[in-house]
Amino acid sequence: MRPSTGSKALWSELLPHEFHSRLKDNSTVYLPLGLCEPHGQVSAFGLDTIKAEWLCERAALRIGGIVAPSMGYHIHESGYHARWLEDEVGDHNPCMTGIPPAIMLHLFLYQLRAFVNAGFRTIIVVSGHSGGNQIDLRRAADLFMQRIPVRVWVRSDPELVEGQFEGDHAGKYEISQQMYLRPDLIDMSARAFESEPGSGGRLALGSDADEASPEHGKLIMEACLDRLCIEADRMKRLQSNETINPISYSVIESIMSELLQSANEWVTAQPWPGQAAVSSQSRWKPYERYAPDRNES
């Protein structure tokens, strides 16, 4: 039986006695990750965050645990993103909440620290922003787990339904998700803006977005949630009550130093093998190859 906090599972909405009641029942915290980036003229910017929040909150209500404040800033622009941006939005301002890889991963490690210090022993991270960045988050999580005896499980939503549905960017997959979750934040008639000068045209809308439907979105989201709940339940059964001393800043800085040693292998720091080079005049050119110690323009 779930602790009696009603339909509340958000850390930000829990009173201290409610928080401790839920924590005692299940020491899992969920971290929803997303960002604002264009998903065509037809969708609100926050699609990635909205789907991650929905999954985390539903899983916490079904399996137990607490949902941490969402992270609405994420890695974009750098590495493989640069050519993608050139292709999908050109030199138009995409109005994104992108941050550099090293900043994101550094903050991520401090988020993990905050969770463990608050008493959590299982950390489930759901990223609505997909495409490769989640691999770097897992690299950071692996180093964290080498030092701290907790479980950190990181997945993007398309990874939750691998073999069932194929993720995309603002195509049939993602627009369907948004149509199901927040129909008020989708307006297909806004495609009319695509032909207006200075609008950014399709603004990264997928070629099959017109095939999207709320029914398809429901199938995708329910499948994502089912998989997430299976994992959350499995990890709950593995939880131990081992005492962990509070993690200091210096431990996180030491993990970050180790992580930085592999910066040239980070997925978000370079183009995909074989990916076309960014044009020299593109506004995204400076981000194509990222190094944390190099101050990009």
Ligand SMILES: [Zn+2]
């Ligand atoms: Zn998206």
